[in-house]
Amino acid sequence: MDRRSRQRITEGCIKGILFICASLSILTTIGIIGILIFETVEFFREVSFFEFLTDPQWTPLFVDKHFGIMSLVCGTALVAFIAMLVAIPLGLLSAVYLSEYASARFREVVKPLLEILAGVPTVVYGYFALLFVTPLLQVLIPGLAGFNALAPGIVMGIMILPMVSSLSEDAMYAVPMDLKEGAYALGATRFQVAVKVVIPAALSGIMSSFVLAVSRAIGETMIVTIASGQQPRLTLNPLVPIETITAYIVQVSLGDTPSGTLEYRTIFAAGMTLFVFTLALNLMSHWLKERFREEYR
Amino acid sequence: MVDEGVFSILKLNAWYGKKHVLKEVDMTIRANHVTALIGPSGCGKSTFIRCLNRMNDLIPDFRLTGEITHEGMDIYSPEADPIEIRRRIGMVFQKPNPFPKSIYNNIAYGLRIFGVKDKKRLDKAVEESLKKAALWEEVKENLHQNALTLSGGQQQRLCIARAIAVNPEVILFDEPCSALDPIATAKIEDLIAKLKKDYTVVIVTHNMQQAARVSDFTGFFMLGDLAEFDVTEKIFTTPANKLTEDYITGRFG
Structure with a gap:
């Protein structure tokens, strides 16, 4: 050959x-x-699709079975919402600071340090929420239950903060210098340049970082399994125990539910719901990126 | 030749890190005249013009000694506010850099950051600035269209209108035509000739014909030195310095 x-x-x-x-x-x-x-x-x-969407209770493991996914969706949304309340403002402000104010050297040191937050194992965050943040909050908020949505929400916000700050900062840093100079030459201050020129020009990147962070928050499992309790509840009260879709899946997977039964299949229906949400969010983030991609030049 | 100027520059030295880019430059820039700065690439002319409104403050490692006074005030003294200086001394850049906003909002931007909210005042300023920048007739129907849909030459005139809107005393042009075609360039040159009635103009250019056409005074920079500074006609007919002559006759550069 x-x-x-x-x-x-x-x-x-x-x-x-x-x-x-x-x-x-x-x-x-x-x-x-x-x-x-x-x-x-x-x-x-x-189980009828109608019941799945409208029944206010989710009790597949009890004798009196109800299959209303909304109480799990509600818990998931509540924790994700609290997480975003923490991550969006803090993440955006740190991105503005890093991209517009900090010196190059400071940025080089701090950005990777911030990204380490994303590398902490989520089980550590879970115990941090349960054993440190909840007791701390109980001092401030009397009547806060030992398991609740607030503490895991806050801790999850800290966990996804680097995702928001790092991706937003990348987008802001990519805004061309000549655009910023145009504003400075008119007598704009650093803050005015950041808020009125840099953020609008980097909006697509910033928005897609938000969406990715939300989808991360919705899919996050360990923190909520450990710290939010296992009580599906159709409530927006952050002070009482709730259950998220992910935590429910863990609960059933670890339990002794025989496979092939209806109880067992609930986790697939719940998983499908989760999948639909995160897929929709990812598509949205993709769309946002395309939509605003040529915002400047 | 000139005794009183809007700018007087004394023993200006500038560095980027360790690189010495401007050496002992003295110059007086007269009000309501056009002063052109020419010279080969890397001669320091752009650095020089960016010292006049403290744009170089934004560059880390930039350092400067000497004195630049504008209307009798040392613009590098600790009391001088770079924000206020940049409002009074506007700038137009090499590449047109309109904000990714509407034509209207591009011009209103400068006024809004100084707290002007009155719609009528903004409308009036937008119209007047666009008229002064000879762009009004072309865009008056589409003020709310995105500025990036304009042609390069229109974008540059928009940037001039944007600079005019905040009512500066001086407008600095840093190679304003180098990204434009000849027709757009001619329009900008016409505009510069008109602007000197109301403003003091300083322009950096690579194009010697342009300097000859638009300016009253010309400074020739060479390796960070101001090799010669005089009335434009003199520079282009009977330069005193051999280097100037070699440069304008195209022997190098």
Whole structure:
């Protein structure tokens, strides 16, 4: 065999191996979605879609079974909302500081440090919420339950803060200097340049960082499993125990629910709901990016 | 030749880090005249013009000694406020840099940051500035259109209108035509000639014909030195310095 045909065979093999690697991840995704859809369809054979959306109670593991996903959705939304209340203002302000005020050296040191926050294992955050933040808040807010939505929400906000600040800062830093100079030359202060020129010009990046952070908050599991209790409740009160979709899935997965039963299938229906939400948010973030991409030049 | 000027610059030295980019520059810039600054790339002319409204403050590692007085006030003294200085001494840049906002909001921006909210006053300022910048007729129907949809030349005139709107005393032009085609360039040059009635104009340019056409005084920079500064006609007909002559006759640069 001459060199050329040997080369051709090697090239062919490499191409095949790379193709298999690439298809593996795609097949896995398809498999996951397939199982989700299959089990969800099975679930809806026994429970009506209407009940799923409108029943105020979620009690699949009790004798008196109710399948109202809204109480889980509500818990999830509540914790994510509290997290965003923490992460958006703090993240945006630190991004403004890093991109417009801080010296290059300070930025180089602080940005990676902030990003470390995202690397702390979530189980540590969970215990931090349960054993440190909740007792602290109980001093300030009498009547706060030992498990609640507030403490995990705040801690989750801290966890996703670097996501907001880092992505927003990237977007702001990418705003061309000549645009900023145009404002400075009119006599704008640093703050005016940041608020009226840099933030509007970087809006698409900033918005998509918010959306990614929300979808991270919605999918976050460990903090809420540990610190928010396991009581599905249709409430917007942050001071009482609630349960999120993710925490419910953990609860059933770890329990002794036999597979193939209706109780078992609830986690797929819940998982599907979660999947729909995060998919919608990711699409939204993608759309925002495209929509505002050519905002400046 | 000139005794009283809007700007008097004395022994100006400037550095970027360790690089010495302006050396002992003395110059007097007269009110209501156009002063052109020419010279080969890297000669310090852009650095010089950016010292006049403290734009270089934004660059880390920039350092300067000497004195620049504007209307008798040392603009680098501790009491001088760079924000106020930049309002009084406007600037138009090499690349047109309108904000990604509407034409109207581009011009209103400068007034709004000084707290002007009155709609009538803003409308009037927008119209007047656009008229002065010879852009009004072309855009008066579409004031709320995004400024980035304008052509390069229109964008640059919009930037001039934006600078005019805050009512400065001086307008600095840093190579305003280098990104424009000849027709757009001619329009900007006409405009500059008109602007000197109301404003003091300083323009950095790569284009010697442009300097000859629009300016009353010309300064020739070479490796950070102000090699020659005189009436434009003299610079282009009987320069005193051999370097100037070599440069304007195209022997280098």
